[in-house]
Amino acid sequence: MRNKWKYPSHHSELNQLRFKEKQMDYVLNTVQADPCPDMTNPKKKIIFKRLSYLTTAAAALFMLIIGSTHFSLDMAKAAAKIPYFSLFIKQEEYKYALYDSIQNVINEHQYQVVDLDVSIPKKKITVSLLGSKAEVKTIKADVIANINEELVSQDFGKYKILVKKGERPDPGPELTQEEEKYITDSVELEKKILHLLAQHNYTPAFPIEARINSMENFIYIALPNTESKQRVTELKELLNTVTKDYGEFRMRITSIDMKAREQELRWGNNIIGILAQGLMSNKSFQVTGFSYSFHPYPLQIKVKTSVQSTDPKAKELAEEMINEMKVFIQTHELTKDVRNDEYKVIIYGKDKEIILEE
Structure with a gap:
């Protein structure tokens, strides 16, 4: 054969x-x-x-x-x-897996690592440690030996390891008592709203948002588009009751196409993330931007490239990208639940003109 x-x-x-x-x-x-x-x-x-x-x-x-x-x-x-x-x-x-092995060594020996950079193609690791230059110099040889011993034992092979003094990251300003109260009240109100929704048989399409701060008080709730206008009006009245102790609120209640939402849940961040990172990681694809939207239905993916749409090789490049995406969606174990989904891919040139749409 x-x-x-x-x-x-x-x-x-x-x-x-x-x-x-x-x-x-x-x-x-x-x-x-x-x-x-x-x-x-x-x-x-x-x-x-x-x-x-x-x-x-x-x-x-x-x-x-x-x-x-x-x-x-x-x-x-x-x-x-x-x-x-x-x-x-x-x-x-x-x-x-490589990072896991390094992290195991860090945890076992309690190294105070503030930054870790790994280049697999160059087989190079840079470890930044807390401490004075003298302290870092004292344990440098042990860090290199222990990490490489673990990597070799896990069949990753030896890496060139650079150990240097790092700086403690700036934790940022501490929260004021007022800011802490905003956070506490926001969490408390969100729980009350969730209880209210369950009590009155409302099922939000997305996680709700209850935000209280010095700028504004805001509530966001997305409901299935099967909810009647009367039910939406009733919900607003219920929300006014539950929020009265927290002040006045700006409310946004949207209507969501559940067919689109169900597709969004099937694809999740995993599949979309693989498509985005995969395309951006391949220099030959010359991708400069990736965006997507499940609303309105169906999923639409937009890919921006650094190639002019008039370039003789632009269409060939776009076809290769779309073909690779199709192969992944139709054959990989991760995508088995989305293979029959409708979606559209649009490839744009540097001049913002469409190269290919499928």
Whole structure:
């Protein structure tokens, strides 16, 4: 049977990956066989626990090239024709697992860390510690040794670690008694409003907001658009009663299309976040902005790029982005509940003209 997975014969960045034939074969064989990862090896448990949504093919490729100083998601995608967002999720989960390992060391040794910066492609970590220069210098060698020992034990390999003196972040001004009372009253009023809504069978479409401060007193409630005008009027009267001890309020009661709200709940911040961060992280996509709206229905996603809409390659670039989004939405485990959802994607050029709309 013909192998559906293959490496492109010509790609400007492929040679930078420094793949050998046996490494390419390993990745392609993994794609075809799709075996379960070896969870019996205790050293690999943390990594694979955090990579639960990753395709085995993407994992195999990523593990082979993650240490390369030339690594980029675009290069990896080109190398094995693996869906871009699968590799992006893999990178993020790998990064979180790496941070977990470092945090374990920090907690165990009670290091006073005020800032931590990690570059996976450069295999470099910068740790900023509280204390005098002399104190930081005294424990510097131990910090480097302990972090690298943990990383090696979890199969991340050794990193170049820079330990330096950090500064305690400014906590900001303390709250005044008046500001503390505003917060207490806001929380108290919100609880009363929630009780009132439940008592009178109102189901808010979004979390309510009750805000009391020196600028204004404000209440926001979103109701399903199935509520009658009479019920909305009655709610306003009930709110006037429950707020009378807190002063006058500006109230905003909106009507929400529950079909749109249900779609919003299905997609959540997770799927939208992956699309936004994934597109922005890939330099070849040249994305400069990402926005979305579920209201009105259906979901509309807008992507801004630094490419002129008249550029001969603009449409090809837009098609590639939309195709990668479609593949992710239609095939990834995370998106199984939204595959039949209606949505629209609009790609804009630098000149604010539409390049492609689907």
